[in-house]
Amino acid sequence: MRRKTKAPVSPLPQRGGIDAVRVRLPEGGWGTVGEHLVARFGGVVGVERVEAMLREGRFVGADGRGVDGDEPYAAGRYLWFHRDFAPEERVPFEMGVVYRDERIVVADKPHFLATMPRGRHVTETAVARLRRDLGVPALQPAHRLDRLTAGLVLFVVRPEDRGAYQTLFRDRAVRKVYEAVAPYDPELVLPVTVRSRIEKERGVIAAREVPGEPNSESRVELLERLPGGLARYRLVPVTGRTHQLRVHMNALGVPILDDPVYPVVRPDGPEDYTRPLRLLARTLEFPDPFTGDATTFVSRLSLSGPG
Numbered sequence: 300m301r302r303k304t305k306a307p308v309s310p311l312p313q314r315g316g317i318d319a320v321r322v323r324l325p326e327g328g329w330g331t332v333g334e335h336l337v338a339r340f341g342g343v344v345g346v347e348r349v350e351a352m353l354r355e356g357r358f359v360g361a362d363g364r365g366v367d368g369d370e371p372y373a374a375g376r377y378l379w380f381h382r383d384f385a386p387e388e389r390v391p392f393e394m395g396v397v398y399r400d401e402r403i404v405v406a407d408k409p410h411f412l413a414t415m416p417r418g419r420h421v422t423e424t425a426v427a428r429l430r431r432d433l434g435v436p437a438l439q440p441a442h443r444l445d446r447l448t449a450g451l452v453l454f455v456v457r458p459e460d461r462g463a464y465q466t467l468f469r470d471r472a473v474r475k476v477y478e479a480v481a482p483y484d485p486e487l488v489l490p491v492t493v494r495s496r497i498e499k500e501r502g503v504i505a506a507r508e509v510p511g512e513p514n515s516e517s518r519v520e521l522l523e524r525l526p527g528g529l530a531r532y533r534l535v536p537v538t539g540r541t542h543q544l545r546v547h548m549n550a551l552g553v554p555i556l557d558d559p560v561y562p563v564v565r566p567d568g569p570e571d572y573t574r575p576l577r578l579l580a581r582t583l584e585f586p587d588p589f590t591g592d593a594t595t596f597v598s599r600l601s602l603s604g605p606g
Contacts, residue, residue, distance in 0.1 A: 310363035311379050313436050316427030317416065319379040322358075326374045332358075333368025336378075344383070352380065387423040391572055394428050397451065397596055402589065403464065404429060404438065404454040405596045410575035413446040415439075425452060442468045445542070447559070450477070450580025450598045463588035468539075474584040476535055477544060478522070480577035480602050481553040483530035490520040493547040497540040505560050506542045508550060515540040517547045529556065531602065544578065577602050 311319035322339075329335040336358065337349050352358060356365025358380045366378060392409030399405070406429060413420035416427065430438050441453045441464040455461040467473050494513040499506040516537035523531050532553075534544050542561070548554055549561035556577040559565035579602050584595045 307361045307377055309379050310359055310361060311381060313430065314381050315384070315422045316424075316430035316436075317381075317384070317422060319381050322378045322380070324372065324374050324376045324378070327372075329372040331368060331372055332366055332370045332376075332378075335372060336368070348383075357381065382421075384422050385419065387419070387421065388570070390423055390570075394425060394432070395599055396429075396433075397599060399433075402456055402460050403441075404433065404435070404456060405583065406452055406454060407598050407600050408444055408449060408452045408580075409600075410447060410449045411570055411572065414443045414452055420446065426454065429454060441465050442473075444580055447576040448477075448578045448580060449575065449600055451583045451596055452580075453583060453596075460589075467585050467588060471537070472585055474535075474582070475580060476533065476582035476584075478579045478581045478602055479532045479534055479544065479548060480525065480529055480556045481532060481548055482556075483524055483528055484551075484553050487551060487553065490518060491551070492516065492518050493550065495547070495550065497543060497546055499541045504564055506540070506546050508546060514538065515543050515547070517544055519547065519551065545576075 306321060306323070309319050309321060313319070324332070324335060327335065329338070333350070333353055336353065337346050340349050350368070353366070353368040358366045358378050360366055361377055390409060390412045392412070394409065395407040397405045397407055406425065408414060408425045413424045414426065416424050421427070426438060426440055430436055435456055437458055438454050438456060439458070439461055441455050441461065444450065444452050453464060455464050494516045495508045496511040496513050497506050497515045498509050518535040518537070520533040521530055522533050525531055532548070536543055545555055545558055545561050549558070554561050557574040558576050579598060579600055581598050582595065584593070586592065587594050
């Protein structure tokens with residue numbers, strides 16, 4: 300059995316909190332490195348751009364030196380480069396650090412900020428900001444929090460510790476408590492446990508409930524009535540399906556305030572930072588995988604009604 304070799308460490312430092320892209324040259328019939336890179340990336344960024352990056356020394360080898368496109372092709376060789384990032388509008392809210400030690404950082408992610416790079420959100424993400432602000436380039440999230448949801452996210456400082464914290468989330472050993480602002484319905488009997496089957500199709504923004512064996516469960520409790528026909532709710536998910544709390548609140552007839560997807564998908568357009576989704580990850584509770592201590596973190600953020 301062939302032992303898998305570990306990839307070498309990137310010779311390029313992070314740029315704006317984002318790692319360089321690592322490329323391993325596959326088996327193939329290319330004569331030069333340049334021929335492969337043009338074939339691999341030319342259809343995405345354009346042949347001329349790839350050739351320009353080669354001339355500028357943007358592709359580097361393990362020694363950190365720029366790669367000449369005419370170098371002979373060698374399968375298995377590692378190369379690195381930094382992508383060209385499209386300009387991103389800065390989310391006008393700050394990250395707050397709730398707790399930090401040698402293993403973890405627990406931070407309050409604001410509304411509209413993605414947890415980690417994905418799609419058009421790359422440099423404007425929670426992990427990139429914290430890496431830059433805290434000077435911890437190896438920082439990684441142990442889980443995801445939806446871009447439109449605010450509140451607590453657990454980040455791991457050292458790569459060797461990440462698996463232990465991710466396992467807590469995988470095994471549902473983490474108790475999450477959310478708060479939401481939504482319409483008040485005097486006929487809705489609470490507390491209630493909602494169980495349903497939720498499916499999310501790739502390329503479709505809204506998840507939907509379908510017939511079948513339930514794969515999601517949430518408990519919904521009323522915390523207080525608010526002016527304007529609204530209320531503040533306590534939401535405790537047992538499972539973690541995409542948009543689960545938003546789908547379940549909508550199914551109860553009390554969709555979360557300023558939800559751009561449920562019950563109706565809002566037309567795509569510029570972000571309206573005055574109308575965040577009124578959903579907050581308030582509490583994280585879990586047994587620390589290294590000490591065994593019961594640990595509880597509470598968000599310092601708050602939800603409000605309209606305006």
